[in-house]
Amino acid sequence: MTPKKSIYMPTYQLNVNGKVHSVEASDNTPLLWVLRDELNMVGTKFGCGIAQCGACTVHLEGNAVRSCSLPVSTVGEKKITTIEGLSEDGSHPVQEAWKEIDVPQCGYCQAGQIMTATAFLAKNPNPSDEEIKDAMHGNICRCATYNRIHKAVSTAAKKMV
Amino acid sequence: MSSTSNNIKFNRRAFLRTSSLASGGLLIGFNLFTACRPEAKPPVNLADLNYSDFNAFIKIAKNGAVTIFSPNPEIGQGVKTSMPMIIAEELDLPWNMVYVEQGHLDTKNYTRQVAGGSQSIRFGWDALRQTGATAKQMLINAAADKWGVDASEIKASEGIITNAAGETLGYGDVVEEAAKLEVPENVALKDPKDYKIIGTDQVNVDIDKIITGQPLFGLDYKVDGMVYASVLRPPAFGQELVSFDASAAKEVLGVIDVIEIGEKAKSLLSKEEINWTAQLSGTGKVVVIAKNTWAALEGKKALKAEWKEASPLESTDFHDKKLNELLDGKEFATLRKDGDVEKAFSQADKVLERTYESPFLPHNCMEPMNFFANITDDEIHLAGPIQTPEDAAITVAELLGRDVTDIKVEMTRMGGGFGRRLYGDFVYEVAEIADKIRKPVKMISSREDDMTTGVYRPAIKYRIKAAIKDGQLTGYQLKEAAINGNMYGLIPNFFPAGAVENYQVDVANYTSNITTGAWRAPYTNFLAYAEQSFFDELAEEMDADKIQLRLDLLEKVKGTTDERIQYSPERLQGVIKMAVDKSGWGSAPEGTYQGFVAYYCHNTHVAEVADVQIQNGLPVVKKVTCVVDCGIVVNRTGAINQVEGGVVDGIGHSMYGNYAFNKGVPEASNYDKYRLIRMKEAPVVETYFIENELSPTGLGEPTLPPAGGAVANALKAATGKRVYKQPFMLDKEIWKVTEKPVLG
Ligand code: FES
Numbered sequence: 012m013t014p015k016k017s018i019y020m021p022t023y024q025l026n027v028n029g030k031v032h033s034v035e036a037s038d039n040t041p042l043l044w045v046l047r048d049e050l051n052m053v054g055t056k057f058g059c060g061i062a063q064c065g066a067c068t069v070h071l072e073g074n075a076v077r078s079c080s081l082p083v084s085t086v087g088e089k090k091i092t093t094i095e096g097l098s099e100d101g102s103h104p105v106q107e108a109w110k111e112i113d114v115p116q117c118g119y120c121q122a123g124q125i126m127t128a129t130a131f132l133a134k135n136p137n138p139s140d141e142e143i144k145d146a147m148h149g150n151i152c153r154c155a156t157y158n159r160i161h162k163a164v165s166t167a168a169k170k171m172v
Numbered sequence: 173m174s175s176t177s178n179n180i181k182f183n184r185r186a187f188l189r190t191s192s193l194a195s196g197g198l199l200i201g202f203n204l205f206t207a208c209r210p211e212a213k214p215p216v217n218l219a220d221l222n223y224s225d226f227n228a229f230i231k232i233a234k235n236g237a238v239t240i241f242s243p244n245p246e247i248g249q250g251v252k253t254s255m256p257m258i259i260a261e262e263l264d265l266p267w268n269m270v271y272v273e274q275g276h277l278d279t280k281n282y283t284r285q286v287a288g289g290s291q292s293i294r295f296g297w298d299a300l301r302q303t304g305a306t307a308k309q310m311l312i313n314a315a316a317d318k319w320g321v322d323a324s325e326i327k328a329s330e331g332i333i334t335n336a337a338g339e340t341l342g343y344g345d346v347v348e349e350a351a352k353l354e355v356p357e358n359v360a361l362k363d364p365k366d367y368k369i370i371g372t373d374q375v376n377v378d379i380d381k382i383i384t385g386q387p388l389f390g391l392d393y394k395v396d397g398m399v400y401a402s403v404l405r406p407p408a409f410g411q412e413l414v415s416f417d418a419s420a421a422k423e424v425l426g427v428i429d430v431i432e433i434g435e436k437a438k439s440l441l442s443k444e445e446i447n448w449t450a451q452l453s454g455t456g457k458v459v460v461i462a463k464n465t466w467a468a469l470e471g472k473k474a475l476k477a478e479w480k481e482a483s484p485l486e487s488t489d490f491h492d493k494k495l496n497e498l499l500d501g502k503e504f505a506t507l508r509k510d511g512d513v514e515k516a517f518s519q520a521d522k523v524l525e526r527t528y529e530s531p532f533l534p535h536n537c538m539e540p541m542n543f544f545a546n547i548t549d550d551e552i553h554l555a556g557p558i559q560t561p562e563d564a565a566i567t568v569a570e571l572l573g574r575d576v577t578d579i580k581v582e583m584t585r586m587g588g589g590f591g592r593r594l595y596g597d598f599v600y601e602v603a604e605i606a607d608k609i610r611k612p613v614k615m616i617s618s619r620e621d622d623m624t625t626g627v628y629r630p631a632i633k634y635r636i637k638a639a640i641k642d643g644q645l646t647g648y649q650l651k652e653a654a655i656n657g658n659m660y661g662l663i664p665n666f667f668p669a670g671a672v673e674n675y676q677v678d679v680a681n682y683t684s685n686i687t688t689g690a691w692r693a694p695y696t697n698f699l700a701y702a703e704q705s706f707f708d709e710l711a712e713e714m715d716a717d718k719i720q721l722r723l724d725l726l727e728k729v730k731g732t733t734d735e736r737i738q739y740s741p742e743r744l745q746g747v748i749k750m751a752v753d754k755s756g757w758g759s760a761p762e763g764t765y766q767g768f769v770a771y772y773c774h775n776t777h778v779a780e781v782a783d784v785q786i787q788n789g790l791p792v793v794k795k796v797t798c799v800v801d802c803g804i805v806v807n808r809t810g811a812i813n814q815v816e817g818g819v820v821d822g823i824g825h826s827m828y829g830n831y832a833f834n835k836g837v838p839e840a841s842n843y844d845k846y847r848l849i850r851m852k853e854a855p856v857v858e859t860y861f862i863e864n865e866l867s868p869t870g871l872g873e874p875t876l877p878p879a880g881g882a883v884a885n886a887l888k889a890a891t892g893k894r895v896y897k898q899p900f901m902l903d904k905e906i907w908k909v910t911e912k913p914v915l916g
Pocket residue numbers: 056057058059060061062063064065066067068077078079080
């Protein structure tokens with residue numbers, strides 16, 4: 012149920028990219044909008060809002076989650092990593108592979124793709140082609156850069172050994 | 173056939189101007205489309221940089237660094253990288269010394285600044301080369317003055333100017349002097365053999381920002397004090413707002429206000445002949461203004477509104493019936509007529525007639541529609557993703573009764589376009605909102621808003637009829653029944669026009685209240701599948717080899733003097749032969765079935781072969797071999813990306829894309845009900861380019877239309893059955909297994 016105006020906005024302490032941020036938000040606000048609107052971290056994208064496209068993927072304690080469907084009130088002290096916090100300077104092997112393969116077209120889905128890929132490779136550093144497809148199947152790329160996403164994930168895997 | 177020679181005559185004085193910058197260095201303003209006024213002058217302060225007279229600029233700083241302000245909006249087709257590559261080539265610079273920035277639109281004058289129709293590179297090719305070459309010549313002339321030698325003794329390459337004695341100067345060393353020189357005429361362009369940048373692989377210039385999540389897109393655009401707006405539009409096409417109750421919405425935490433918009437659009441609609449890109453609707457709309465996006469979206473959900481039926485609410489069955497009536501009827505406009513098709517049919521040994529159907533399709537840009545506006549008495553500041561910034565500015569001026577010179581449009585990167593962002597409906601909405609609330613505001617559509625209040629690819633049916641006599645194709649008739657408009661331009665003159673003596677194209681349409689418009693590769697995105705499926709079947713009927721039939725028909729077009737025929741039979745034959753060779757056509761392994769297509773559209777010649785297997789009763793497209801003749805390939809990696817994307821997009825929509833209406837209401841509103849192609853369904857795409865030195869043509873669209881046809885022909889080979897309707901997976905006759913959308 013949507014909170015009424017008479018209720019004060021609760022405050023949350025969120026651990027994002029290694030820093031604790033204090034934010035005010037109604038408790039059902041998805042983490043996605045807290046990141047984008049309150050913390051000005053706009054790398055995490057909005058695509059569908061119903062956990063179907065993966066554009067909003069972030070890491071929660073290292074697991075890839077859909078931030079559009081994760082109410083801020085359920086995050087607690089868990090560590091959140093966003094695309095902005097993946098590396099200081101774009102030097103994560105997955106980011107480097109994305110650059111090497113020149114993956115993006117419009118680029119809008121790519122932060123979500125990269126976040127899904129990094130969480131996946133952390134758990135499965137030496138994936139087969141089929142495993143890569145399974146892992147990335149949940150992320151839509153409307154520009155259909157799938158061939159290159161696939162190539163970049165396997166390139167990154169090789170970089171990470 | 174066009175070549176790399178200059179087939180456009182530039183009025184160089186009008187097209188190029190230089191000046192010295194207040195900060196030091198040289199600024200070159202140029203106009204890609206030569207529409208600027210002769211008295212135009214570029215600014216001397218970068219802050220004054222505008223696009224009123226010139227739509228692109230090059231800045232050469234004293235340290236030799238070059239910044240190119242890229243004129244065309246970037247929707248993912250790569251022009252922000254490839255267009256500057258062309259300038260840098262002729263300017264003769266190492267690519268790593270070039271910085272690229274997106275230019276903005278000033279609205280005092282207008283030039284072509286549109287992304288659409290794969291035209292950016294085609295129109296820009298000559299102008300961009302001229303600009304680079306002219307700038308280089310000015311730098312050489314300045315160095316010649318400095319050294320007191322003749323310019324012909326000087327060479328410039330890789331950003332260094334060298335004289336006969338071996339002395340050198342950097343470009344930056346002579347920019348101040350160069351800025352004061354006359355703009356030279358008749359500057360020689362490079363021989364394509366000497367290209368160092370064109371034809372190489374240059375990574376997307378925004379790559380670092382994309383992979384680190386920096387703000388780039390309209391949705392990321394933000395200013396201090398900005399509020400968020402969510403718009404409640406009629407749930408059904410044909411409805412209009414009667415009244416609304418905002419009390420629950422106003423209770424939502426973070427909601428600031430609820431307003432109504434629409435009167436301005438309505439009054440403009442009633443008095444003006446509006447531009448084709450101006451998708452204005454005449455209904456009232458309810459807008460929730462909030463402190464953040466979530467509150468705006470939640471507030472919208474809490475609104476209660478009453479709607480009335482202003483025009484009949486249409487369903488898919490109804491459209492189906494209407495289109496059939498049109499095809500069966502007599503109300504056609506004839507777009508091309510050669511010989512006498514009726515006679516050919518009556519004298520034929522055999523007549524083949526087939527009908528092909530396609531549904532409406534939403535664009536589903538990954539970034540939902542959104543736009544920013546801030547309106548004061550002095551200025552209208554618009555910012556966001558739009559493919560037609562000039563049209564948007566003109567319409568906003570008319571809408572608000574303001575002077576167009578008050579308007580500044582800032583263009584952001586676009587999270588996809590596919591034709592959707594040619595239409596400025598969301599810009600007019602935010603303009604009305606900002607005009608009312610007088611605060612910086614961003615309108616954001618949810619996915620549901622975006623998908624259900626779109627500008628759709630219209631549902632279309634084609635009926636194709638062929639006459640066969642004595643083993644020859646003697647007649648060919650294409651009938652189109654479409655919603656809200658018909659094929660345009662040179663499409664009626666595409667192959668096999670010119671190859672068949674008796675040939676006719678007839679069109680008819682039904683006007684619907686469902687908004688429709690351009691969708692990546694308009695008309696051909698479906699027509700290619702229809703025609704190429706028909707061709708396959710025609711070859712079977714004629715007992716002819718599928719490839720040879722196409723080659724033979726093309727042979728007849730050679731040497732044509734018909735100017736409407738813009739496809740080149742030689743180039744189409746070229747891609748066909750290479751595709752046969754590269755795909756292993758005819759020698760697919762057991763269990764793999766191939767489908768062939770050759771098609772020309774958007775000035776580019778393409779042949780594709782799809783390899784399909786049937787697994788668990790369902791088709792899997794394993795591989796597509798794609799051969800493209802787009803002239804000179806400017807940026808190879810970017811070009812391959814476009815080709816692959818077009819092919820996979822084409823397959824996805826022809827296999828899965830379906831958009832039905834029930835009493836005016838779209839049946840799907842998000843990705844749980846609307847299926848887009850995903851990783852596991854995407855085939856490997858193998859891309860080959862025909863190497864030649866012809867002027868480059870665009871790649872954003874032409875590989876998409878053939879893909880559906882190649883798959884349809886492969887499905888026939890695999891199952892023995894033909895699909896006559898998109899999306900292919902809906903055909904219950906063929907696919908006994910009912911497939912559920914694969915969810916994320
Ligand atoms: S926006 Fe979260 S999955 Fe689509």
